[in-house]
Amino acid sequence: MDYNALADLLFPRITTVPADIEAGYPPRQLPEGAKVTRIAPSPTGFMHLGNLFGAIADERLAHQSGGIFYLRIEDTDQKREVAGSVETILNVFRDYELNFDEGAVLDGDNGRYGPYRQRQRAQIYQTYAKWLVQQGKAYPCFCTEEELAAIHEKQAEQKENFGYYGKWAVHRDMPFDEIEKRVDGGEPFVLRFRSEGSLEHRVKFNDLVKGAMEFPENDQDVVLLKSDGIPTYHFAHVVDDHLMGTTHVVRGEEWLATLPIHLQLFQAMGWKPPKYIHTAQLMKMDGESKRKLSKRKDPELALDFYQRQGYCVPAVKEYILTLLNSNFEDWRLANPDAPMEDFVFTTKKMGVSGALFDIEKLNDVSKNVISRMTAEEVYTLLSAWAKQFDELFYALLTRDPDYAKAILAIGRGGKKPRKDLAVWSEAKAYMDFFFDELFQPDYTAYPENTLGDVRQILNDYAGVYDPADDSGQWFERIKALADKLGYASNMKDYKKNPEAYRGSVADISMVIRVAVTGRQNSPDMYDVMQVLGQKKVLERLRKAAEN
Ligand code: GLU
Helix, strand or coil: CCHHHHHHHHCCCCCCCHHHHHHCCCCCCCCCCCCEEEECCCCCCCCEHHHHHHHHHHHHHHHHCCCEEEECECCCCHHHCCCCHHHHHHHHHHHCCCCCCEEEECCEEECCCCCCEHHHHHHHHHHHHHHHHHCCCEEEECCCHHHHHHHHHHHHHCCCCCCCCHHHCCCCCCCHHHHHHHHHCCCCCEEEECCCCCCCCEEEEEECCCEEEEEECCCCCCEEECCCCCECHHHHHHHHHHHCCCCEEEEEHHHHHHHHHHHHHHHHHCCCCCEEEEECCEEEEECCEEEECCCCCCHHHEHHHHHHHCCCHHHHHHHHHHHHCCCHHHHHHHCCCCCHHHCCCCHHHCCCCCEECCHHHHHHHHHHHHHCCCHHHHHHHHHHHHHHHCHHHHHHHHHCHHHHHHHHHCCCCCCCCCCCCCCHHHHHHHHHHHCCCCCCCCHHHCCHHHCCCHHHHHHHHHHHCCCCCCHHHHHHHHHHHHHHHCCECCHHHHHHCHHHCCCEHHHHHHHHHHHHHCCCCCCCHHHHHHHHCHHHHHHHHHHHHHC
16 A cells, blocks of 8 residues: 555645644753643533642642643534633633643633644644554544444444454555545545554553553554544544643543553654543542532532632632642641642642542631631622622622621631631621621520510610620620629529529520521620621610510
């Protein structure tokens, strides 16, 4: 077979050769040890935790080593493409502050190793495909879907491995004349790789997380270019990661199955493969058993879930770091205030098997993260969330920003800050009683033993309450009121001899709390009353007493 003639027949319009392409992709000038990583999402409109999981690892590996982190859009599967996805991808990574050094941007590219959208690289792939044909390493296959289905059926009958290989690779040795006739007749074809691999032989490989691995060689004549000349993932990523100088590929472990194909392609091209890191699947507990997070069953797999719920970016990132690196949690305990970029991320601490995603754990991380923020920071993030997801709440928060910030300052700062907020969507229920528009008191929440005394407690308290008190004086007044009404002002006395009292100072406080906040749980009452102010406190005491 004259492979040069075959190459010209299949690719008459490709006049470039690999050297022309290579000239446009000079080796990167980076410091020793610098890693070049990328994320390569397909624009399907669905961004999931796995995307973020990989991206955080990629970003850390690159930026910790003085390397490059870039975005490549893998848009070779037009059927799955959803309009606007590139924008979604860019927005998500911007929100998570994973900054690309280069890659696709909204209206084009940023960087000299592009284009960064695979469909725009068709000529590049075809140049290499033509070159493979010239070496006899690739050939056209004209099989229709029906013909392939028939092969599949026969393989099932004969209990043979499925696929296009060996004797089943029916167009592998088609004579030139016949190929020419079919091409001239306009018959569509895909370009297949001519595999020299055998299942009898093993390929060895070292995954940076999973360690030394071994697989049977690939014996399938996989498709390199589809009939429209657009490459498959296998071929496209090999070409791109080579040209773009990727040193480390972080991707889901579902790609391990086809890794022998990828290694084989790198070898056929004469290129050094990047280092691979196949990340563990994200799992969750379902009752007693673990299972993979599923798009259909688990809303928390989709990244927009976190946005809607109002998880803050650093919380989600911190939690993912705890999943990615087993020593992150200890580091955080030892360095509660350090920026997370100070943590030294390493592939050595990545888990080999399924990472268990636990939303309760995320909530705890989130509470910690939010508890370390200033009231000003909380206000900024909360109001930005509310602007998008709760207009009424947004209007209340921004009507008097100082008031909102004073509310958010309660219990903040100091050694033991309150940890009551995990997500912004909980904030309204946490602080609604500060706003008359949202205040819906539950006057059934008074302690049983106070029911006969509520009115008197509230009226007497309204008479002595003084907003100028400090917190010590404030509590003294409540204790005095307890004594006056036959409630123990000292808890020890009360516990020793409960029969001697109508109740304790805790009951008196609870009555006031229910009247002022409308419920049994609230942040520190002294602080709450300071923020509400005299007018509102008295109004509420009166309203409750009348009820
Ligand atoms: N486009 C592939 C995907 O969507 C990327 C895999 C990779 O990172 O190589 O999963």
